Amino acid sequence: MRKKCLVLLLLVFQLQLSQAQSFTKDDGGIKATVNGTEISIRLYTPSLVRIIKSPAGKTVIKESLSVIKQPEKTAFTSKQKGDNVSLATGKIKVDLNLKTATITFTTASNLALLPEKAAGTFTSFNDAGNATYTVEQTFSLEKEEAIYGLGQQQSGKLSQRNVKLNMIQGNTDDYVPFFVSTKGYGLFWDNYSPTAFEDKPEGTSFKSDVGDCIDYYFMYGGNIDGTIACMRDLTGQVPMFPLWTYGFWQSKERYKTQDELVGVVKKYRELGVPLDGIIQDWQYWGNNYLWNAMDFLNPEFPNPRKMIGDIHDQHAHLAISIWNSFGPHTLQYREMEPKKMLLNFETWPQSGLEKWPPDMNYPSGVKPYDPYNPEARAIYWKYLKKGLFSLGIDAWWMDSSEPDHLSFKPSDLDEKTYLGSFRKVRNAFPLMTVGGVAQNQRQTSSDKRVYILTRSAFAGQQRYGSNTWSGDVNSSWQSLRNQIPAGLNFTLTGIPYWNSDIGGFFAGAYNRSWNDGSGARNPLFQELYTRWAQFGAFTPMMRSHGTDVPREIYQFGKKGEPVYDAIEKAIHLRYLLLPYIYSTAWTVTNQQSSFMRALAMDFNDKNVQDINNEYMFGKSILVAPIVKAQYTPETIVKTDAESGWNKKDSKDPSKNNIVDFTQTRTTEVYLPGGTSWYDFWTNQQIQGGETGLQNTTLDMIPLYVKAGSILPIGPDVQYATEKKWDELTFRIYKGADGTFTLYEDENDNYNYEKGAFTTISFNWDNTRKTLTIGDRNGSFNGMLNERKFRFVIAKPGVGMGMSNGQAEKEITYSGKKVVIKF
Structure with a gap:
């Protein structure tokens, strides 16, 4: 009996030892081999993790074309409990099931974010003579969860639930295999081959034609802005454009x-x-x-x-x-062709002749470059x-x-x-x-x-x-x-x-x-x-x-x-x-x-999750474009972006009729709850959370400014740099505390990267009706040392529209802190 117990204990010990050795840990994360699949979980930041899966025994060396970030040294803990290995930072927790090879992502406080539904599949594929795989990974999203992103499509949909996309770049469809969730996380599928994305009740999947491995990044930003910040940290920040380009x-x-x-x-x-x-x-x-x-x-x-x-x-x-x-008579073509730098498939223009339709008796010979x-x-x-x-x-x-x-x-x-x-x-x-x-x-x-x-x-x-x-x-x-x-x-x-x-x-x-x-x-x-x-x-x-x-x-x-x-x-x-x-x-x-x-970025209001005809422009202005004809019949024009112009006549019921564009019309607008709003044109104050009718004219679309906004209005100019901003009017929309930072630089060079720019902060205390203008930070060549600021309180019933209104306060600002009481 004693001998049997010793044998049993030895077997249990060996089993525990086997489990304990089923994954390895280093400074960057953990690795494991499960059911013939090698799995690598690598931390890039406390909020950002990379998952790589590949068939066991296959060496994978991949340099990302999109990702430029190197992993940061990130503190984490790991522990094993039964078949589960957990890796945790102060932001997220990643659980690997050593039996099923599936991964689950949660917050550090165990709030469920995203689980894999299956381990991922590798199907052998011959890619132009190279033995590789078609790769697929499926995830499980919650029923009420909205996701956004995946690039640009012409479907009219905002939330990307219950869609199927054939992700291969086209004229009017741009595909980026990244989505963000209203739960505050994002997922980037790092693959460049044609990819099928599908979201259905059974699961949400990416399936790419070619991949030596499954390679994706999971990030948790807490909200959509934070998640986008993670994505830019991973793939690159956005430079400033010249001021004139915004004209x-x-x-x-x-x-x-x-x-x-x-x-x-x-x-x-x-x-x-x-x-x-x-x-x-x-x-x-x-x-x-x-x-x-x-x-x-x-x-x-x-x-x-x-x-x-x-x-x-x-x-x-x-x-x-x-x-x-490049066309065959160009210098570029003649230099690239002998070096095998041109791709041999049909592209625009097809014919060497300029007439339409293309005369293929005279092929252009144009080829894309590599x-x-x-x-x-x-x-x-x-x-x-x-x-x-x-x-x-x-x-x-x-x-x-x-x-x-x-x-x-x-x-x-x-x-x-x-x-x-x-x-x-x-x-x-x-x-x-x-x-x-x-x-x-x-x-x-x-x-x-x-x-x-x-x-x-x-x-x-x-x-x-x-x-x-x-x-x-x-x-x-x-x-x-x-x-x-x-x-x-x-x-x-x-x-x-x-x-x-x-x-x-x-x-x-x-x-x-x-x-x-x-x-x-x-x-x-x-x-x-x-x-x-x-x-x-x-x-x-x-x-x-x-x-x-x-x-x-x-x-x-x-x-x-x-x-x-x-x-x-x-x-x-x-x-x-x-x-x-x-x-x-x-x-x-x-x-x-x-x-x-998208309104879901700024408002915790489930009604806005799939609103596809309104959005915020910056943090202050809600735009509700008029997207239905109000004065004329709608004529749907069908064309093919790949083959060219529509040459068919269309019947126009308004032909030769006079249209009165001076009449007032109405449109329906929903304003997000949790805040109050001001009609940009009339200053009428409206409480959010309801749908209402808005009067419009041909020269006016519905625009609203969020309570607490501080909105600068510039000079009337013929081009962006015609006048310096030596006299600016600021509209203050009371009803909530608010901040705004005025940014200026030299307009069209990269000196701002060396610190050649200024910022001036404006802070509105709604309770005290006080505006604090902070010290000017920074300097640059051509900076205004002194200027006039005018301040207007937006008041219901006193419309401003494109005018500045009557200033309640006017100051000369020379770069030092000023406190203004209204």
């Missing part, structure tokens, strides 16, 4: 001569309508065989240096179209610098950065890149090509901040000074409705700069359906364009662009006419808000904030 941009497809381009700027100056940016679209290089030559070879642009000088002399800036492919190759990126910049940057071009419009992939064949993904098959790295194409331009420009000069307008993006692209637009979307009301959730979900991936073509890109049906052939005078398009412009005024970039119908303000009429005046009012409002916008940009750079904010 109004005019563009179209395309200005055909340099005189036409310069003439647009001149016309805006004559009309007194503010303008800061003008964009030159494609074919300034000449024919399609010279596609993207990055040189002015078109005879209609005979003196580009003078053209750029003429634009600069009018205090405007020029962005120019560059692409990610941006994964550092030498190819250097060659790209060499010609860009020589042909355009040296002339004084201010910004880049990087079109087709996904890139265009026409007549898609699965075998195209077998194309070899510097980093393996195109399939393996497909979705990171925009990150690599935008990064190549940004990094090379920074190395060349720090006098001009990098500014890249791009059509596609991937995780980490926020670090490269880029602003992504939503692609060649339709000119329709449904398309306008789709832009709001598209922009919000894009922002919720941690990439804060986004915009869309004001008016939508494809507008030909409005042109052909109108009596004089001028879509800009078609009331259907006029109403849509006006509402889109008002929405655009509250995005990080206000940019007018499209085809078929010209978009310059003077095409829509003249001063004194409702449509013209409404468009002009939206542009002027944008400029009045520049001190608020630029200061918000600093919070994005310095405090990991966001411009466009």
